[in-house]
Amino acid sequence: MPIRGAALKLEADILKCFRAGILAIDLTGRIVYRNDLAMKILNGITLHPGMNLRTVAGENPFFRMLIEALDLRYLPTRMESILPGREGMHRSIGFTLAELKEGERRSGICAFFKDLTHVEMAEENRDLDVRLRLLGQMAAGLAHEIRNPIASIGVHCGLLRSRYQGDPKILSSISHMEREIGRVEAIIRECLNFVRPAELTLRTVSVTSFLERLAAEADKLFEGVKISFLPLWSGDVEVEMDERLFEQALGNIISNAAQACEPGGSVVISTRVTRGFWDLDPEAREPMLSDGSGEREDFLTISIKDTGSGIPEDIREKIFVPFFTTKKGGTGIGLPIAQKIVYAHKGVLDILSEPGKGTEFLIKIPLRDAHV
DSSP states (O other), X not given: OOHHHHHHHHHHHXXXXXXXXXXXXXXXXXXXXXXXXXXXXXTTOOOOTTOBGGGTGGGOHHHHHHHHHTTOSSOOSOEEEEEEOGGGOEXXXXXXXXXXXXXXXXXXXXXXXXXXXXXXXXXXXXXXXXXXXXXXXXXXXXXXXXXXXXXXXXXXXXXXXXXXXXXXXXXXXXXXXXXXXXXXXXXXXXXXXXXXXXXXXXXXXXXXXXXXXHHHHHHHHSTTOEEEEOOSSSOOOEEEEOHHHHHHHHHHHHHHXXXXXXXXXXXXXXXXXXXXXXXXXXXXXXXXXXXXXXXXXXXXXXXXXXXXXXXXXXXXXXXXXXXXXOSTTOOSOHHHHHHHHHHHTTOEEEEEXXXXXXXXXXXXXXXXXXXX
């Protein structure tokens, strides 16, 4: 093989080894090179040499930034862009830019990029753990200080009940006080459960059996609302999870969904195995290289979809904020606890909602230790 041909082949082989997407465009915006990993990171977007990114830049913020960078004299070495994904998910793309040159003449730019979604999730989980530890220390002290006077009030309620057994009005007031004491105790327990770190006791759980049982039990609790389990694929998976905690998380979400429904409404629980966070085809055996590692990663996706009125857009971002609630008598802890438990399983909890068309909660946990 001629020396020049061998050098070109070596260059091509080196580019194939990059654990990052590579996309090069000339000064007109035309693609002059892209590697296969670029296609996978960008979720299968069609990119071929000769295609002009200017024609699709309006639909893709990453492409818009590349086109705008053609006019920059100084190229930033580190940038990020948010790309929309399937099912309402979003991905964060981290990239660096370099000039393309023909001799001394600038001929375009080249982007080297990775999907940062997994990195950001890990950082978010670590930050959440730190915040919860600090909050837990504060909450434990507050709970102690609150429980002492509450216990004293409870004792005096008992004394008053013994003394005024023949006075219905006073007994009614005492009963009301005891109910409020119980409510305060319940709030304290929920708060402590939320701020304590989730210590998982993992065991292998059959997902289909687990969800069938959960749906059957929940269906008995909410009169007038049908709760059912509908697997969207024919297989089953066994996954390592803390069954008690995961049941609590799903129970909180199902309860929220059922309460959002009118009489005659329904809540449908469904499952599927996805490739990565966004690839929905369980039969597609080619990996979704979201982190550039070359390793295939499957996810169990659990959908909980209701026929309620949907969540107004102005409060959608607040539903996972602790103590935020629109329900009379609610504590605003149920969904944040569910999110915390899903995070502890290295997963993600997402939500799709449209006023008048219901809400869908999507739980995705990795199946690294599972059997499909």
